[in-house]
Amino acid sequence: MDKKRWVVLIACCFINLVLGSIYAWSVFSSAMAGYFNNSLGLSVTAGDLALVYTIANSVGPITMITGGWFNDHMGPKRVILVGGIMWGLGMFLSGFATSVGFLIVTYGIIGGLGLGMAYGSTVSTCVKFFPDKRGLIGGITTAVYGMSSVILPPIVTAIVDKTSAPFAFKAVGVAFIVLIIISVLFVEQCPQDYKPAGWNPPVKAAFNREQKDWKGMIKTPEFYVMLFLLTCGAFSGMMITSQASSVAQSMVGMTPAAAAIAVSVIALFNAFGRIFAGFLSDKLGRINALSIACVLSIVGLACLFLSSDSQSVALFYVGVSVVGISYGSFMGVYPGFTADQYGPKNNSVNYGIMFIGFAIAGYFGPQIMRNTFASTGEYKTAFMYAICFAVIGLVFTFLFRLITRRKSSN
Structure with missing residues (x-):
């Protein structure tokens, strides 16, 4: 079983690589906005399409919780298979979209529900198999999830340039379904009380x-x-990744191709933050790693606030990189953090409920970004809101320490 757990980890990482394509939404949305406007004669902006991304992230906890129950009681294989096919199918059907409402149903609801079901199961399964390395394994599984947006944006951009945005959705959707079906064959349920x-x-x-x-x-x-600490920690990352391509083009004058690279840079540091913070949390403690992540978020957001033109490209890259590390830290630490606090037995459901904090950030972050740009024509005020959330998150880390110390002294 000790060798088999590594096979399960590798299979789940391949699955999460597929599921993590949600982080490449800003590239899809920019391409679809162009398709709607130029081919269908609509008037749609990438900001309008942020609602699709928001819904996809917001509905995820519903199936993370329900799928988590099935995962804990019946095993992950069927849960991941159903959820993964729903995600791929949602992508494929999005290639037939003729309106924002169509995308909300296909990508936002069908895809989002499938994503939550499969992602919650892969992460919880791996954490159960590695009680000796919860932080590191939580970091690896969630990092691979984030790595998808390093790999996918240049591919999607190339497909769109050669064909069209709808074809890109269809091609990626079919490829994802095939990869999910193959990978899930190697996934097994962790024995109870495994050591x-x-x-x-x-x-x-x-x-x-x-x-x-x-x-x-x-x-x-x-x-x-x-x-609420998870909400505060995920807020800046969700806010920026939802419209990263548009932000890069609007703030520092990047071309669409360069903006796609910027999206990949965010994802790369996001993935690095998940692994590094997971490893660090095994050594220093979960809450200490999260405190560091809050401070990094404040620094990164301040750099973005100061980025205003084509002369600020380097500062912009520093800002998105640091925010990516901070955001990834929360995603990497929380699976093990939840299992530490409440035990691994019911972690699929417990982590799904805890993930509501992420969904809250996934709803309000992109909306605040969109509304701020619509009302002011720039993103600076949105970055100030995000800094406030990061400061509140830092306060929550001290509050957590206070509560746990009082419990341990009683």
Whole structure:
């Protein structure tokens, strides 16, 4: 079983590489906006299409929770297969879109529900197989999810240049369905109370916390601190990745091709942050790693606030890179963080509920970005809002420490 868990990890990483294509939405949206306007005679902006991305992220926790129950009780294979096919099908059907409403149904609802179901299952399954490396494995599985947007934007841009935005959706959707079906053959359910050979949990570590189901979890005060801390931590990343291509073109005058590279840079540092923060959290503690991530978010957002023209390209890249690391840190640490606090037994459902914090950020982040640009014609005010969220997140990390110290002293 110790060798087999690595096979499961590799298979889940391939699946997450497919699922993480949601982070390449800004490239798809820019291309689809051009298609709607030039070919269909509509008046649509990339900002208008941010609603599709928002809905896709917002509905994910619904199937993360329901799919999590099936994952914990029946195994991940069927859950991932159904969810993965829904995601690929949503992409494929988006290639037939003739309106924003059509994309909301295909990409936002069908794809988003499938994405939440499959992603929650892959991450929770891997975390269960690696109780000795929860932070690192949570970082790796979520990092691969983020790496998709390093690989996909240049491919999508090339396909669009050669053919069209609708064809890009169809081609990518079919490829994703095939990859999901092959990869899921190697996924298995983790045995209950599994421990790797030669490893025993430290006597006083968080690994020995009482196993709680979702009912027990929501009765604890630290759950609400963790939930809103995740919202604050994910806010800046969700806000920027939803319209990264448009932001790069508008703020510092990048061409569409250069903006696609900027999207990949964000994704690359996002992925790096997930692995590094996951590893760091195994050494320094989850909450300490998240505190560092909040500080990094403030620094990165300040750099973006100061970027205003073509002379600020270097500062812009610094800003998006640092924000990417911060955002990735939260995504990488939270699977293990949740399992530490409430036990691995029910982690698929518990993490799905905790992921509501991410969904909140996924809704309000892009909307604030869009509304700010619509009302002011620039993004600076949106970055100030995001800085406020990062500061509040830092406060939540201290509040979490206070709550846990009081519990341990009683």
